[in-house]
Amino acid sequence: MQYPLPIAHLIDAYMRLPGVGEKTATRLAFYTMDMPEKDVEDFSKALIQVKNDIHQCPICGNITEKEVCDICSNPNRDQTTIMVVEQPKDLMAFEEMGEYDGLYHVLHGVLSPMDGIGPEEINIKSLITRLQKNDDVKEVILALNSTPEGESTAMYISKLIKPAEIKVTRLAAGLSVGSDIEYANSITLKRAVQGRTAL
Amino acid sequence: MQYPLPIAHLIDAYMRLPGVGEKTATRLAFYTMDMPEKDVEDFSKALIQVKNDIHQCPICGNITEKEVCDICSNPNRDQTTIMVVEQPKDLMAFEEMGEYDGLYHVLHGVLSPMDGIGPEEINIKSLITRLQKNDDVKEVILALNSTPEGESTAMYISKLIKPAEIKVTRLAAGLSVGSDIEYANSITLKRAVQGRTAL
Numbered sequence: 001m002q003y004p005l006p007i008a009h010l011i012d013a014y015m016r017l018p019g020v021g022e023k024t025a026t027r028l029a030f031y032t033m034d035m036p037e038k039d040v041e042d043f044s045k046a047l048i049q050v051k052n053d054i055h056q057c058p059i060c061g062n063i064t065e066k067e068v069c070d071i072c073s074n075p076n077r078d079q080t081t082i083m084v085v086e087q088p089k090d091l092m093a094f095e096e097m098g099e100y101d102g103l104y105h106v107l108h109g110v111l112s113p114m115d116g117i118g119p120e121e122i123n124i125k126s127l128i129t130r131l132q133k134n135d136d137v138k139e140v141i142l143a144l145n146s147t148p149e150g151e152s153t154a155m156y157i158s159k160l161i162k163p164a165e166i167k168v169t170r171l172a173a174g175l176s177v178g179s180d181i182e183y184a185n186s187i188t189l190k191r192a193v194q195g196r197t198a199l
Numbered sequence: 200m201q202y203p204l205p206i207a208h209l210i211d212a213y214m215r216l217p218g219v220g221e222k223t224a225t226r227l228a229f230y231t232m233d234m235p236e237k238d239v240e241d242f243s244k245a246l247i248q249v250k251n252d253i254h255q256c257p258i259c260g261n262i263t264e265k266e267v268c269d270i271c272s273n274p275n276r277d278q279t280t281i282m283v284v285e286q287p288k289d290l291m292a293f294e295e296m297g298e299y300d301g302l303y304h305v306l307h308g309v310l311s312p313m314d315g316i317g318p319e320e321i322n323i324k325s326l327i328t329r330l331q332k333n334d335d336v337k338e339v340i341l342a343l344n345s346t347p348e349g350e351s352t353a354m355y356i357s358k359l360i361k362p363a364e365i366k367v368t369r370l371a372a373g374l375s376v377g378s379d380i381e382y383a384n385s386i387t388l389k390r391a392v393q394g395r396t397a398l
Binding site for chain 2: 003010016018019026028029030031039042045047049050063
């Protein structure tokens with residue numbers, strides 16, 4: 001006995017989502033059948049609209065439904081600083097922090113030769129062009145994850161930018177606020193000692 | 200900073216699914232953005248089709264995209280036995296077992312006065328009408344879950360059917376095959392002793 005085709009299709013579709021196996025997909029498909037018609041229509045439309053209406057901002061690579069994203073088109077933001085992040089979600093995290101009011105550049109990935117991701121595959125070229133066209137920028141903050149790929153991408157970008165005499169910085173590494181020293185890994189501890197500050 | 204509207208809508212839509220909170224919904228929404236366009240279109244269509252094309256079989260209440268479901272329209276199935284189940288998923292479980300070739304009747308729920316679910320809210324009336332119209336049926340198997348609601352629904356239906364001199368049976372209760380006696384609950388053990396069979 002197989003499920004009726006429309007249900008089988010929906011189960012297949014749910015199974016393409018990360019972390020959703022056959023059991024969960026089946027449960028979700030049956031749940032969908034019992035959802036109010038309007039909710040299902042909204043869901044269906046939202047999927048298509050995310051694909052159709054969301055694109056990368058041509059300036060910074062952030063995701064937006066407008067021609068240029070809200071941050072790039074806001075003249076009140078500090079035009080002298082660009083923070084380079086890996087993903088739009090990283091940008092959101094800094095925006096939620098609320099202390100940073102400069103601009104961003106979203107790479108949409110990091111260099112990872114093992115996965116075939118070189119400089120051409122991520123938004124590095126557009127960053128360089130942006131810096132060449134724009135004399136206002138005084139500092140580039142490399143806010144990449146402290147993974148091996150993130151670190152080497154940061155090194156690569158800093159080498160490209162340095163000749164332009166723009167200040168290149170990276171985020172401080174150290175203990176997470178609220179964390180226990182005994183559970184910190186040794187690289188984090190090493191960085192925390194190296195970067196110690198005067199009281 | 201808020202997410203662009205199309206993403207916010209999709210996050211909302213994912214959050215309506217059971218077991219999906221804001222973090223998971225956000226992860227799924229970002230994942231959706233990176234999915235191939237065709238997959239997203241298929242997903243979107245599958246949602247609508249499940250709502251539009253799937254309905255209850257007018258005879259047995261099973262879900263189907265055809266006018267009458269595959270089981271009711273199959274003349275090779277044993278027309279003398281009807282197995283009453285709570286949900287289409289229960290029917291699927293018996294079909295996967297493969298040993299039963301009679302007909303089904305899907306209640307789509309159980310009596311639960313606490314939740315305002317009375318006989319009118321589930322497919323009991325259609326079962327009685329079906330039995331009245333059809334003299335072939337010799338046995339009704341009540342295959343409801345052994346929850347308090349399932350048990351009382353079984354009692355209710357059996358009282359309605361008995362006057363028609365149709366045999367009413369229910370599934371054997373006992374130890375799950377492969378399970379340990381030490382972990383079985385006492386009601387299960389009681390049923391297993393009561394229903395012991397000769398070797």
